[in-house]
Each structure stands twice: as C-alpha cells, then as structure tokens.
Amino acid sequence: MASVTDPEPPRESFRLSMLLNDTRYRGYTFQFIALLLLILFMAYLGWNLVRNLVDQGQDISFEFMGQPASYDINQRLIPYDSQDTHLRAAFVGVLNTLLVAFLGCVTATVLGVLAGVLRLSKNWLVAKLMAFYVEIFRNVPVLIWILIIFFVMTAALPAPSAFRGDDPDSSMLFGAFAFTNRGVYVPRPIWEAGSAIVVAVFLASLVAVFAYRRYATKLLYDTGRLLPMGWPSLAILIVPTLLAFFALGQPISLEYPELRGFNFQDGIQVRGSLIALWFALAIYTGAFIAENVRAGIMSVSHGQTEAAAALGLRPRRIMSLVILPQALRVVIPPVISQYLNLTKNSSLAIAVGYMDVTGTLGGITLNQTGRAIESVMLLMLFYLVISLTISAVMNLYNNAVKLKER
C-alpha cells in the first residue's frame, strides 16, 4: 500500500525580485546598498585628498619625524634637547599629556566622589555648597577655567625676583616651597645608598596594609569580630618605613629649591601651566563625576538603607557595605567617559603654553615642517589609542566590581 506522503512544499527558486519584495532578504539589500554608498563616499574623499595634494605638489610622508626638531621644550620627563628628532619631541609631548591626564583623573575622582556623596548629605549647608560647586564648574567651559586659573596664578603670585635681597617681599614656605608666578618649586628627594631598602620596606608595608585589611574582613565575616581598621593601617604603613629610614642613617635627603640667577634652581619645578591645566581639568571633570556618583547612590532603593539600618548597621557602614557596592555598577561606566573627556580636554594645554602632544607634534612640529596632514593623523591615532586603552582598563575594572548577578 502506497502511503501518500504530503507533497513537499514547492521549493521556491530564488528570484532577483525577492531582494526587494521578500522581507527575508530586503534588510540585507538595504544594508548592502548603504555599505556600497559608504565605501563610495570614502573613496571619493580619499581621491579628493590625493588629487588636491598632487595639485599642491605635496605628498604624504613621515620622513620629517626623523629630522632634528630644533626647538626646546620646557617640561621634559625624558632627556631631550633641540638636536633630537621630531619623533622624540612628540614623545616628550605624549608623556606630558599622560602626566596631566593621570594627575587630572586621580584628582577629579577624589573631588567627584567627595562632592557627590556630600551633596546627598543631610547637612543643608554642605549639600548646598556641593550643589553650588557642581553647577558652577560644570556649566562654564573648561578652557575658561584653565585660563582663569592660569592668569590668576601669574597675576597673584610673586615673581622669583621678589624672593631676592636681604629683606625680600616674599619668602619660601618652611624654607622649602616657593610659590612663584612661574610655578611652584618643591624639594627634590636625593636618593643615597640604602634608600632602595627604605623604598622596599615602604612597598612591603603597603602590601601588608592590604593583607591586614583582607584578614580583618575575613575575620569579620567568619566570626563577626570586628578589628579596628583605621589606626592599624596607618601604623603598618608608616612605622616600619620610619624605623628603616632612621636605622639606615637617613639615606633620603631633600634638596631645597634655591634662588640662583633668574630662577629657582634645584628642587622640582611644578610649572604654572601644569598646575592650571591639572587643577582646571580636575575641578571641571570632578563636577561631572560628582553627578555620576550622586546618580549612582540615588539609584539604590531607599529600602536598602532602611533594611541595613534595621539590621543595626551604622550610617558609615551602610554606605560602604550596602549602598556603594550597588551604586558602583551605575557609577563606573559614565566615569569612564569622564576620564576619556579629561584626557582629550588636556589638548587645550596650548592655551597656557603647556607642551603636551598637541603643543609639540600638533603645534610646533606641524608649524615648522608644514606637514599638517601627517601630524594631525598621528595626533588622532595617539588620542584614539590612549582613549581605547583607558576604556579597556576601566572596563576590566568595571567587570571586576560590578554586581555578580545570578
């Protein structure tokens, strides 16, 4: 007996018109067309660039990066003089950018977290003061802050010559710090023999502090016994280092800045331009971070606070054990953007003559060689790489601290 099987549905053969009429394919068709248009547009721009360069008799070449830069840079983290190449000058600028970005991010985070938490304080005055800070600094362009701080500094602080003479107009703070309109001069540590041991002891104490805190936490969770955290941490951090320092006969001494000739010599000069840029970027970005922190804290339901209070936790512990861990997952992603913004905003450095990479590669090198396209391309590549790196690192951190949802 022949069983009658259902005839297979007729296999539709693919027809060209289905690209438009069939919903299964239509999406792909439009995506393909869009891609094609994008490629054509890029190709047109590329062709336009090449043609215009040829018209002007120019080409794209990076050979200039190997030639002597012939200009001087005032803030150098690595040895550099005017006979070094443009590449090295660019690198000096890169380090200056990274320096101010790092200092700015750290300071902005501290300021932002403080202001964000305090803005939620029950103390009316403190809360309003923080709201004032956030609104003032967030709503004025950062370039203006940079300029204001720089010009106030140069106008308000004395010139080095004011420190000269038997009865000078200005004197150094504790004989060690000089605040001038060219920057702040601080003592420089001199590392003598044995100083390595002191540093090693300090690093070991640092590790010990973490170990102690971890042990204390574990003890708390296991037995419920609460060890004091604050003063033992401080003691572990300081006492062994101090003991090592004196036991080894004070191997680290300080070299104080001293006015010789036109400027203070010795010591470390923290340039006015660096301070202005650093401070402006930090307070500006800090205001944004404060808002992120506030948003994160407010995103945690008030019931959590009440539940924790009902368990008998004190307000500070409620914040550190209940609220902050839950708030962090809301806070960190926007803070990453703020770090990226701060790093990119540091390119405003030229306004106060801070020699960051935009000032060296994108400023003097570009000007003296006339290689605008090449320099700008390199600059973009640099900022892109830095931003992606910060992003990647911060995302790793985010993954580590975010709530493990089950």
Added chain:
Amino acid sequence: MNRTVFLGALAAAGVTAGVAGAATLDDVKARGVLNCGVNTGLVGFAAPNAEGEWEGFDVAVCRAVAAAVLGDPSAVEFVSLTGKTRFTALASGEIDMLSRNTTWTFTRDVDLKFEFTGINYYDGQGFIVPRELGVSSATELDGASICIQTGTTTELNLADYFRKNNMEYDPVPIETNAEALQLYNEGSCDAYTTDASGLAASRATFENPGDHVILPEIISKEPLGPLVRHGDNEWGDVVRWTLNALIAAEELGITSANIDELSQGTNSPEINRILGTEGNLGEMLGLDPDWAVRAIKAGGNYGEIFARHIGESTPIGLARGLNAQWTEGGLMYAPPFR
C-alpha cells in the same frame, strides 16, 4: 579604527586643499574685495585704530594692492591670523595674500609652496628685558625664562642662539603677542623675544616704555615680506610689483603730494612708465595703466608709509636703518620698471 582616523584626516585635508591653481587675480576682481591676512594686533604693523579700521605698515601693503587691483584701498577684508594659523589660511585660499611680518625662509618658500613677493622690512630677532633686571647683553641671559610666540622662526633661532653660546634657558611658549606681553609684564618671564621691530612696537604700548630695554644683540636675519600661494605667478607678479612700485616711488621722489602733478607726464621715462603715461606695464600685469598711481595714492610711497606707521616720529620710533633706500645706504632696492 583606521577608517576613523582616515576620515578625520580627509576632513582636515579637505579644508586645506581644493583651491590650488586658481587664478587669484580674476577671483579678487570678481569678488570686488581683497582678502588679506594680517597680524592679530601689533601696533604700527597691523592693528585696528580707534575707529576700528585696520592700519599699519603691513596693512598699507594690503591697501596698496587693493587700490591697484580694485581701485579702492578700502576694499580689503582683513583676516587676523596667529603665527600658527597664517599658513593654513593662505594655503586653503581663505586669504589672497599674507602680509603679516612673516620671515622669508627656504622651507616656507620651497617646502610649504609659498611665493614671497619681496621684502618690506629687514628685521632681526632681539630681546626686551625690564631695566631693573640689570641685564645689558643677551649673553647675560643664562638661566632666564624667556617668553616666545610659538609657531614662529623665533623659536628655532632662540634654541640655536642659546645652544651656540652654551647657555641654558627656560622657554615659555605663548600663542599671541598680547598674551606674551601680559606674562612678560607680570614677571612670568624675564625676557621676551621676537623681531626687534615687534619689540619696539610692543614697548610703545607699555605704561612706562623707558623701564624696558631692547638688548643690542640681534640674533637672526628676519626679512619680512608679503607672500602668496605658489603656482599663481600672475597674482604673485601683481603683489610683487605693487610693493616694488611703492619702493621705487620713494627712490624716484613720487609722493602722495606730487603724484597728481607727476601723472600728467614728466620728462623722466621711468616715472612715466610707473605712472602709466608711457608704455603698457599695467596691461602686462592684467591691470589698467594707472594701477601704480592708485597704489601710491593709497598710503603714499614706501618712505611715507614707514614714517607714518613706525618711523621715528611715531611712538614706535624705528629708525630706517637697513630699510633705507639703497641710495641712502639701506637695502631697499626696487628692480627697474622697464
């Protein structure tokens, strides 16, 4: 990632390119206005006066060219440019000519593809210091903080000078002349360096000019002059010979006072050729016969312009020095109009 970089660069390049090879003379005539790049503000050379009109030694060159080409010395759109933006503005066609105390150097001429159309001021880089500093020579500046406008040849000269003399210094780079002067006056830098003419011009604006000394050392050659884009020789000729006409006018004694009389015809063939009563020099340039008459009338001859804006009777008080006519021991020497 690469695509993003590339696209951005293209956008940047799109601005700088796209105008090469255009006939600037025709463009200017069609537009009816000359776009001239000048300093952002350097008294005596290019600065707006109390009525808000641009005036100065460099501005006068723009006005002379506008008068020669368009018949109206006020048909100029002044674009103020910093040391950093000037070349991009010229290369991109935003301006037709640049008259902004710009030093004629090999790389600017050859590698940046510009054409210098002559020299209107022979300058050199100098230093200004407060008198109370007690410095009388640049060789005593070891260890000093020196303010400097970034993106200029002065930056390189300064590095060379201190290296050659085995001295240290602390460069304080600043974007504009005004900001640099502010830092200098507040004592953020011990000395300020730029072209000696610029120092004299800036000193004139100080509250007490006598409290500041311009040091005797001139550490570089800075021939300043107007420039145009490479590759448009007709336009380059117009600017070059307008400047030459001003210089030749002084040599030949053509002034704004006697030019109407002289342009009726004289018995000096060269004056006649310049003023268009003899020969067809104007036609060769693509202009009408009395182009030079208008150029000279715009602000007078070279000597008159110099005296009015930066000469010894002005607050800037520059002596002619190298900028005197060759017949007077200077370097100003216009090629023959023939």
